[in-house]
Amino acid sequence: MANIKEVASLAGVSVATVSRYFSAPEKVSKKNTDKVIKAIEQLNYKPNLLARNFTQSRSYSILVMAPLANPFLLDVIQGIQEIARIKGYTVLLVDPLEAPDDENKYYSMLETRLVEGIIDFKVQKRLNKKHGTRIDNIVTLCDYVENNPSPVVTVDDVKAAEKLVDYLVSLGHRHIGCLTGLDFIHATHHRKLGYQNALQKAGLPLSNKLMINGDFSVTSGLNAAKEYADMQPRPTAIFCMNDKMAIGIIQGLKAEGLRVPEDISVVGFDDIEFAKYCDPPLTTIRQPAKELGSSAMKLLCNLIEGKFDPETVLRPYFLPTDLIVRGSTCAVK
Amino acid sequence: MANIKEVASLAGVSVATVSRYFSAPEKVSKKNTDKVIKAIEQLNYKPNLLARNFTQSRSYSILVMAPLANPFLLDVIQGIQEIARIKGYTVLLVDPLEAPDDENKYYSMLETRLVEGIIDFKVQKRLNKKHGTRIDNIVTLCDYVENNPSPVVTVDDVKAAEKLVDYLVSLGHRHIGCLTGLDFIHATHHRKLGYQNALQKAGLPLSNKLMINGDFSVTSGLNAAKEYADMQPRPTAIFCMNDKMAIGIIQGLKAEGLRVPEDISVVGFDDIEFAKYCDPPLTTIRQPAKELGSSAMKLLCNLIEGKFDPETVLRPYFLPTDLIVRGSTCAVK
DNA sequence: TGTAAATTTGTAATCGATTACAAATTTACG
């Protein structure tokens, strides 16, 4: 395959001129531009971007670490892609849950220069060595912890969960179950806190019995349904920490011969596309998926370009959520 | 950031020895290995992979062009990822529908060396210049056309659709609607052919009236539902070319006051996760998503490594499908 | 111990671009 030298010699110019034809065509005379174009055409020349990236010490790539099992993330990723495309970055995608052992390998792609930034869907376990002074071109998306080691874009999970459970309380529910998510995701703990806040405000007791540990999968919802169905007293409403589990729990409750929402109201979290189309349609919290993705990517671009305010960049950036009321909830009898 | 030269000089060895420590550690003596390790440690050295990739003229990356709107593809992508990880490739992901104009830019990433192969979810528009003689390290996944310009991994859409419509016929249905997919996807035409084959076998007339053009989205299912509800005579069964449209159509038919399956049976295609959880659960064709992805990636690896048989590589590689009968279909009254 | 074979090491060329700097050319204008 032809290289820049061959193009230059065929065109009768120097390699610098050919290079400039790509990087600053306005600096090449008309005459030489024509010659270069002709030579490129003739040799079907394509610049070797591995070489270009090497000399510029830039990869024009970013890495997204996302658990693909959650369809909600698809929309988030589309938001990321949109900005990435505009800014000229390509997106590498890995699912950290598929190969947890490789996680550090992925982070080190920053140091080996393969990517210029990372969007991670959970708070990094290892903190920066010099926390607060050095920003690593990592953005945490949809997860957050106090003293987060990297900039964060997410929703206020505490407030959102609280809003959702407030709503259940307003419907008269007094026994409200809570199906949690994966323990190592901080959002799980924040949503739990919101759930507890709402109960407390309503003067309801906090009982661990009403809390079942899930893992964000439909299956864990199905399993939890049986437990809730047998529980004494049985909850009249269940808060699930994502829509997939809510869909699973609805399915499971129906199998137990219970009606949703007449016997048990169920709420989810995320507002995935299918929340509208399950039966009954799901009452849930809508996260602005695409905006989460595009905001995170914009922030990452600023980090990469060094355009950020060190004072504020570590303050979490919260996007608003909406309570979406559909058919899976009703007033308690 | 430290480079190999600094490591070499700190360790008191040549750069070649440091390089060999990574590429062929068994060729470095114990004494020097220790010195190199110490120097790497001390300088926190990470090899510049941009440089390595450049000298080796390899990117160790592949590109996946997938319309992310389809959740079925998530599983396919997981299958791709699994093999990619094992083989040491990283996966770049773009959604061609998001930026159709950039499509050629993506293909040219092969020529600019940014990726070593491409998995594309549709047959490429531009054929190879020298069709059949040169293989471009492109694998077409889930789409197929006679004289395909690149190797193909997919299912036999004709047979699968035929199997599905055979089943509807066996339930006694005589008026069977067909909601098609995007026209530029060849799978759409193959599934249409399967639908027509089944009707023909059953001695049923082929009527264009029963065919509505969809685009694989839930919305197009919703819209089609109204049309089918008003149709005279109204079909007693509808074959949708994917599950998303089937879910939309079920939703739409319910809104029109029709019962599924009692008034109209609905079948989909793909067997996405939510097919099980919609109401009623969807009768559909299961495509082996993960296997499609992993097979395509294995094939692509062989292309990249030159390990393929030019005689057979362009023959389509069909994976088996299953008819999954659930609650959205019943015998005609 | 001496010599050949095997192993380990280092020197230096190489990959294909970019780019600083100097040189050459063109343009502007009194």
Place this chain on the structure above:
DNA sequence: CGTAAATTTGTAATCGATTACAAATTTACA
């Protein structure tokens, strides 16, 4: 036309690794 300024061009260094080849060292064994 002559000179200065502006524009265009080319030379050659550079990025950080890999690797062919030769040289040095170690090992094996009579």
